[in-house]
Amino acid sequence: MGKYLAFCLGCMFLVLSLCIVSHARAGDDYSRHYSSRHHSATDKGLFQVTLIVHDVDLNVGMNSFDILVLDKDRREVEGAEVTIMPWMPDMGHGVETNAAVSYKGDGVYHVDDLEANMPGHWEFRVWIKTGKAEDTVTFSFPSIPIK
Ligand SMILES: [Cu+2]
Numbered sequence: 001m002g003k004y005l006a007f008c009l010g011c012m013f014l015v016l017s018l019c020i021v022s023h024a025r026a027g028d029d030y031s032r033h034y035s036s037r038h039h040s041a042t043d044k045g046l047f048q049v050t051l052i053v054h055d056v057d058l059n060v061g062m063n064s065f066d067i068l069v070l071d072k073d074r075r076e077v078e079g080a081e082v083t084i085m086p087w088m089p090d091m092g093h094g095v096e097t098n099a100a101v102s103y104k105g106d107g108v109y110h111v112d113d114l115e116a117n118m119p120g121h122w123e124f125r126v127w128i129k130t131g132k133a134e135d136t137v138t139f140s141f142p143s144i145p146i147k
Contacts, residue, residue, distance in 0.1 A: 037139065037140065037141075038050060038051040038052075038053065038139065039051075040137050040139065041072075041137070042126075042128065042135035042136060042137040043135060043136050043137060044135045045072060045135075046071070046072060046128075046133050046134075046135040047069055047070065047071060047072070047077060047128055047135055047137070048069075048070040048071070048072065048074060049067060049068070049069055049070075049126060049128070049137050050067070050068040050070075051065060051066075051067055051124070051139055052065060052066040052067065052068060052108075053065035053066070055141065058116070058122075058141060058144050059116070059144065059145060059146065059147040060116050060117065060118060060119050060144060060145065060146045060147065061115070061116065061147065062112075062113045062114065062115055063111075063113075063114045063115070063116065064110070064111060064112050064113070064114070065110075065111055065114075066104065066108050066109065066110055066111070067082065067084070067101075067108070067109045067110075067111060067126065068107055068108050068109075069082065069107050069108075069109060069128060070107055075107075076106050076107025076108075077107050077128075077130060078103075078107065079103055079130075080103075080109070080128050080129060080130040081128070081129040081130070082101045082109045082126065082127070082128050082129075083099075083101060083126070083127045084099050084101060084111055084114060084124055084125065084126050084127075085099075085124070085125045085127075086099070086114055086115060086116055086122055086123070086124055086125075087122065087123045087124075087125055088118070088120060088121065088122055088123075089121065089123050089140075090120070090121055091120075095115040095116070095117050097113060097115045098113075099111050099112065099113050099114035099115070100112040100113050116144045119143075119144060119145050119146050120143065120144065121140070121141070121142050121143065121144075122140075122141045122144050123138050123139065123140050123141070124138070124139045124141070125137075125138050126138070126139070
């Protein structure tokens with residue numbers, strides 16, 4: 001009986017600690033709400049960029065979402081020049097339209113009219129410039145559907 005009890009308590013402890021660990025990890029970098037694919041350092045490591053969007057909100061047509069830009073010390077980047085270009089890597093084409101990017105404050109930039117003109121695998125290529133610092137980052141969305 002005592003053995004069983006110890007075993008059960010051991011199991012409970014294990015499950016509980018796994019729960020706590022996974023919850024703690026889930027709290028990082030918005031991953032509880034946004035998959036880790038939406039968060040990346042830029043290619044030269046100058047910025048930390050998070051696309052604030054759910055995969056299910058991206059569809060063929062015009063898309064809107066926010067981008068959070070932090071510097072490498074995780075401070076919000078004010079008033080940067082941000083451009084974003086959608087690209088289909090497997091087919092080698094983008095779109096004819098330009099997305100509009102406006103600064104909302106607190107390091108958050110709003111993207112409007114980002115067009116995906118057909119379903120499939122899209123990359124969103126982001127270019128960020130502040131003063132002399134310039135860097136790029138690419139986010140990959142394997143399957144953007146028709147709504
Ligand atoms: Cu295409």
